[in-house]
Amino acid sequence: MKTAFALATLLLATPAAADPYDDFLELCVGPAGDVAAAQTKARAAGFGDAPAEVAQTFRLPDFPDAVPLTRGEGAAREIFIAGTAPRADFGDMTGTTCIVVAPGLDAGSAESRLEAKLGFPAFTDGAAGAPMWYLTGGPDVWRSEPQLVGSSDARIAAVAAERPVSIFAVLPMGQGAGLMYGTLK
Numbered sequence: 001m002k003t004a005f006a007l008a009t010l011l012l013a014t015p016a017a018a019d020p021y022d023d024f025l026e027l028c029v030g031p032a033g034d035v036a037a038a039q040t041k042a043r044a045a046g047f048g049d050a051p052a053e054v055a056q057t058f059r060l061p062d063f064p065d066a067v068p069l070t071r072g073e074g075a076a077r078e079i080f081i082a083g084t085a086p087r088a089d090f091g092d093m094t095g096t097t098c099i100v101v102a103p104g105l106d107a108g109s110a111e112s113r114l115e116a117k118l119g120f121p122a123f124t125d126g127a128a129g130a131p132m133w134y135l136t137g138g139p140d141v142w143r144s145e146p147q148l149v150g151s152s153d154a155r156i157a158a159v160a161a162e163r164p165v166s167i168f169a170v171l172p173m174g175q176g177a178g179l180m181y182g183t184l185k
Contacts, residue, residue, distance in 0.1 A: 020078055020102030021110055024179040025117075027080060028098035032139055033164075033183035035084045038098050039067055042080045047071045054079060062087070063097055078102045079178075087184065091157035096183045103176030107131075110177055111170045118168065120144040133168040142166075160184040 027045065031037035047069035050058070058068040058081050066083025079101040087095040111131045115121055119142060122131035134148035134156070145165065148156055159165055164185035171178035 020100050020105045021113055021179065023078065023080070023102075024100040024181070028082070028100060028179070028181040029139060031098075033096045033098075033166075033181075033185075035082045035096050035098070038082045039069070042069050042082070045071070047078075047080050050079065058101075060097065062089075063095070066097065089153045090160065090184055091154070093157055093160055093184050097180060098182070099171075099178055099180045101171070101173075101176070101178035103173070105177040105179070107170050107172040107177035110179055114168060114170065114179075118142050122170070123149045130172065131170045133166075135166045135168070136163045138166055156184065 023045065027038055027041050031041065048071070049055075050068040050070045054070055054077075055068050058066075058079060060066045060081065060083060063083030063085045065085065066081050068079060068081040071078050071080070080099070081101075082096070082098040084094060084096045087093055111122055114131075114133070118133055118135065120133060120135070122133055123146065124131060134145040135142040136145055136159075137143045145159060148159060148165070156165060164183055167180070167182040167184070169180040171180060
């Protein structure tokens with residue numbers, strides 16, 4: 001997950017035309033960790049293969065099968081990336097990640113909207129003090145897992161062995177933000 005935060009902060013683009021928050025809910029959260037379904041939905045929503053420079057910037061070493069897609073050009077480019085991988089750092093469980101990055105996305109507004117949707121306030125953990133949530137359950141009823149804040153990978157894996165853990169994050173950037181949804185099971 002740390003890699004996703006670090007790479008997301010590298011994007012320097014400008015606003016996308018669609019509401020990236022709604023895209024995030026539809027493309028990432030809706031499929032509930034099904035990466036193939038998320039990628040299919042993204043392509044159906046007009047996302048296509050990313051230009052080489054975007055694909056290189058958004059290469060996620062922890063998720064080698066992750067596919068970056070883009071929609072829009074130049075000042076309206078929105079990026080979608082999703083992947084799955086066995087995670088040795090989490091006891092060989094399977095992790096997924098799904099990220100929507102849009103320069104026009106306001107991080108504060110996105111955090112408020114996610115708090116309202118999830119029913120729990122964010123906490124600060126991870127790279128660059130990003131607002132995050134550790135949850136189980138979903139997609140309609142979530143349970144907060146506050147004991148995971150600041151936990152080791154081993155502790156997170158122990159909880160995920162009992163029940164799948166979902167991780168949400170708002171990734172603030174210089175211009176815009178990214179939203180991430182990940183699962184560990």
